[in-house]
Every structure is written in structure tokens, then in C-alpha cells.
Amino acid sequence: MERPVVCVGALVWGPDGRVLLVRTTKWRGLWGVPGGKVEYGETLVDALKREFLEEVGLDLEDVLYAQTQEAVLSEEFWRPAHLLLVDFFASTEAHEITPNEEIEQWAWVSLDEAESFALNTYTRTLLERARQVER
Numbered sequence: 001m002e003r004p005v006v007c008v009g010a011l012v013w014g015p016d017g018r019v020l021l022v023r024t025t026k027w028r029g030l031w032g033v034p035g036g037k038v039e040y041g042e043t044l045v046d047a048l049k050r051e052f053l054e055e056v057g058l059d060l061e062d063v064l065y066a067q068t069q070e071a072v073l074s075e076e077f078w079r080p081a082h083l084l085l086v087d088f089f090a091s092t093e094a095h096e097i098t099p100n101e102e103i104e105q106w107a108w109v110s111l112d113e114a115e116s117f118a119l120n121t122y123t124r125t126l127l128e129r130a131r132q133v134e135r
Contacts, residue, residue: 008044010048010087059093067125114127
């Protein structure tokens, strides 16, 4: 029997105040934030830090819970899935990206610039949350 999969992701600010967006193989060409599945026995924050190291080679600091979303059979995702997306905000001291095979493109952008990207629905919601917190 299939069950929902818990995933983590984060909107991360670099040292110059811009945020990281990535285009991956898993969201049908749409832009989003790095992240992935939580492994059994792993905390959400540990999973987030591991995924960022694996996908883009960044160490995260100042990790702060942002929101939880559900992606239930989203047509934006590369296959049918029920995902529980636990989103965070974080920062990093580096801009140098070391992409793994999932990352097709990346960009450091302002929150305003991010709006012009073809974002997946869930990242768009995370950006809106970031703007609420920013005020």
C-alpha cells in the first residue's frame, strides 16, 4: 500500500541576500528549491541539511520552519505521488553550487526576480510566505 512521502525543502538566502532557485528533473521543467525525502530515523532538519549537501553542495545555517504543504497527485511532479512538503527558510555562507544529477539549472535571485521564473506551485507559495515574514 502506498503512503504519503515526507519531503523537506528550503528557500535559502546567500550572503548577498539573494535566494537560490533550481530547476530539477522531478518537477517537469519548473523551478523550485532544493530538497528531498526524509529517511527513516532522520530528523527533518538533518534531512534538509543532507539534501542540500547532496544536491547543491551547500551547508545551511539559521534553519527556521516556514510551512507544510501537501502535493497530492500533482501534475507538476514527474510521477503520481502524495508528498507532504515540510518547508524551511535558511541561510548559507557560500554561493558556489556543486550540482548533482538532479539539478539542471540554478540561479541566485532577489525575491522580486524569483516571481518571473516558471515556479512550481509549492515554491510560489513558499515565496509568498517569505514575503509575509519579511514585512
